[in-house]
Amino acid sequence: MAVAHEIRGLGHSVRRKEDARFIRGKGNYVEDISLPGMLHLELLRSPVAHARIVSIDTSRAEALPGVVAVVTGELMAQHSLAWMPTLSGDTQAVLATDKVRFQGQEIAAVVAESAYIAKDALELIDVEYDLLPAVTSPQQALEPAAPLIRDDKEGQESNHIYDWEAGDKEATEKALAEADKIVELETFYPRCHPAPLECCGCVADVNPATGKATIYMTSQAPHAHRTLFALVAGLPEHQIRIVSPDIGGGFGNKVPIYPGYVVATAASLLIGRPVKWIEDRTGNLISTGFARDYHMKGELALKDGKMTGLRVNLLSDNGAFFADAQPTKFKAGLFHIVTGSYDIPAAHVVTKGAYTNKAPGGVAYRCSFRVTEASYLIERLVQTAAYELGVDPVELRMKNFVQPEQMPYESATGFLYDSGDYPAAMNLALEKLGYDELRSEQAAAREEGRLLGIGVAFFTEVVGAGHGKEYDIAGLRMFDSAELRVHPTGKAILKLGVRSQGQGHETTFGQIIAHELGIPYEDVEVQEGDTDNTPYGLGTYASRSTPVAGAAASMISRELREKARKIAGHLLEVSEDDLEWETGRFFVKGSPDRAVTIQDIAFAAYTNLPDGLQAGLEGVHYYDPPNMTFPYGAYAVVVEIDRGTGEWRVQRMVAVDDCGVRINPMIVEGQIMGGLTEGYGIAAMELITFDDDGNCIGSTFMDYLLPTAWETPVFELGETSVPSPHHPLGAKGVGESATVGSPAAYVNAVIDALAHAGVRNIDMPVTSDKVWHALAEVGLAE
Amino acid sequence: MVTNDTIGPRGRRSNRRFRERGGVSVYPATFEYFAPTSVDEALDTLERFGDEAKVLAGGQSLIPLMKLRIAAPSALVDIGRIDGLDALEERDGRLEIGALVTHADCEKSDLLRGRYGVLGATAPLVSDPIVRNRGTVCGSVAHADPQGDWGSALLALGAEVVAQGPDGERAIPLEDFCSGPFMTALEPAEIVTSIRTADPGPRAGGTYLKLERKVGDFATVGVAVHVSLDNGTIGRAGIALTGVGPTNVKATAAEDALAGAAPDDDAIAEAARLAAEAAQPLDDVRGSAEYKRNVVRVYTERGLRTAIAAAQS
């Protein structure tokens, strides 16, 4: 269709509209915002992990010229703001009053005429601490004699937070009892950090005359944040405007509300001037939402090579405050997707959470609420099972996949997989890789004393929450919205409740409108992030923008198309029923020349309406999805290990993804490559760890390592496409697939090189040091 | 009782300041800035401020330290506008590296191949292109980071530091220059004007092997090897280690064992064993001491093979 090419709807790899401004340095990030009379806020953070605060003396700091105010927890307490609720129903200190509970915790804030002065003043605040022993692991936290971290909470007598379970205990025990083989794997998914290149920050501007609070902030969920601000600070919601301007990466890190936002807003309210807070890198790494930190044990029951049951025990390190960002009813997020891509009739997941003296906020780092941990565990466990059974890891997977004809498939833990053809994706990956030849190459290399490894991981994700009945954040149902206004000249503006942080919404959503209404995507302005002029939504994370807001954009387009049909009938002087739609125009059935374009119709909507029809061509749709979507993929990695240093180099990385219908394939591939890179970083180097005193190691980019272009493997991408049956466009969400699926593939590859010698596990990050120790243990070191 | 100020430095450098002051910073403390156009003028300013002043060369170590407020000099003396400090040339069979010669200059220079191969192999392994474009070899040596790469390369080849102060010029053998981590024999009012290497020998080769966690990282382990041949046997061997001691470590016993030996597998294996013995590694996030010591052995072996082959060709 010639016209389809011009309007460039689904399937067109058009360049990203937003890049023109980003590439030219014309973006508008929070740090770019400068208001008249603006002050600067810097936070004093705790140097120790656990201590009672004896005294805080701010007098020297207050005396420094240029300092306007020093805010302490005591002052915040006078306004009932020393503590705030978390997204998991716990409380978190805004500024510490009684104790500090992790290194980097916010203690006080200086508001000054410049950031330099504020930094100077921080050094003049004298805090006396009474040191307490630090708790640095959940195992230690749950020992009876462990120091009590949350003595602020009434009735809290230990560091235990919650127990949560999913699945069927009895059925799983039965499967284990009847198995002819039980394969176990204990592995730790370490604490890592989303580390967006833009740290968090805000400019809070409370107008002393009107009382209106405008808060420019790095937010992935501005509407939800507005409501939470209203509930927490007691400000009337119509007097709060959150503006989330251009965002330099979020990856889950910008879902929670952090003390800096709250203190800056309180300071602006009290002082009557705008206050800017921009977090530095260390602040971001040591205090904001980390990810993972899950101790996992999996037991897989097998009978005749078929998986019959899966039991999982989890111990979660939640840090000092339980601040996981996740749907309210699910303490371990959506971890119970852990049966993955396999038809396992029985499964049982038991989780325990514990407080430790570490930063709070287990966010879903580029993942749909703990799906990454689940995917990692099952794919490592299946690989282990293959070695234990002496069968090829791919063969074992093929034998146990949920088959296409079983879709929609209800898993043992209660998810309804919407669609998929797993064997097809697996086969495509094997073909691209040349799997069988590689296995022979591996054997030949081993003869020469070289260690090659071929790792496979096959993931199934659950993304795109809600539906709202089951999934909510702090009570807010996880729907999303789209408001479309078509102007008289046929151009349009689309306003959404989600917020792009680099995902290319301005392009992708324009293409959805192009597909549905035939308005060229260049003619569609996409707006997000300003709560005063966009419809309510829950925000962008958990791969939900296209599944939910994308569906809303489709639906509102279709509603407007029905109105357009009425106008077209009026213009063409025929009955609506005689009209046929083809992208961009209505024509009279049987005479395609008698037609009006969507642009003609838009003009008529304001100039020439049939009687009884309201003017205008606009509307809003709130979409509550009937189910999640279940993207999946087959990833394969080839590595070679240096037996002298333990270094491993990726030689090949093949990634076949199925995310249903691809709206802009280039953007989809970009998302996949980014995720594969982050997955590599997590597998190879990213680590937030702590010494026994609770000092955070990983507090700068010299210690928290991110892969550069040099380390990043070359990716060979492939695609299959089974459309989601319930999404209006058949799309499934892809933002997180590769981060979720790839770590296991990299680790499986390293293990595969050593499996013949009996090595079964190396915890991430798989550093050369750990590999060398494994080599040495089995006598393979040079 | 402890306070924000008294919590002592423990552990890694990036975290130390944080523990001392309850925060790190991207904003340096206040300082004065000077840009002299001659060495004499620079020395005058340095004398005036005493140990409150710091020489600024490429700024790739000093500026990060100032931003973290680990360093807070009250004056910076930028030597970047002084003429005549940018020479990279061979004089009388020895290489002269001026104070303003950058890592990138070395990376591009043809002089640093062949006999100066240990230097040529080092240049592209120092950090990343951004740091290499600005950072200087002399600045790296003056900074005396035990994880600095140039210190090992220059120790292996043999070098002296040429410094100018109020009392004139002096040459300090590199072995005597570093006294500990970030500590040197330099006086506050002295400027390193150049580094002068030893004569590498007529038939010589060398290399540098560096284990890093990613590009731009400091060495987990680095091994610099220089070998000169004398009628088919090893004349002089230089071996120095990065990241496994309080300074760059010269593996003297390994060097001595190689001098006069035939360049065969046994000699190489023995030297590698001795080099590993000379290492003083610590357990840290980069790896265990045992692991690092093994890498020293592996790299010394591999480095010697490469260096000998280069000298033979």
Ligand SMILES: Cc1cc2nc3c(=O)[nH]c(=O)nc-3n(C[C@H](O)[C@H](O)[C@H](O)COP(=O)(O)OP(=O)(O)OC[C@H]3O[C@@H](n4cnc5c(N)ncnc54)[C@H](O)[C@@H]3O)c2cc1C
């Ligand atoms: C991200 C990053 C990664 C790095 N990775 C590595 C690495 O892998 N390997 C490595 O070896 N280095 C690394 N470095 C350090 C880098 O090599 C520096 O360039 C070098 O250490 C210092 O050189 P400079 O010219 O930048 O010195 P500056 O930063 O200007 O000065 C450093 C110190 O030396 C003094 N000084 C400098 N020049 C003179 C002089 N002529 N006379 C007297 N005193 C002087 C200064 O007063 C200061 O105390 C890294 C740096 C960064 C920022």
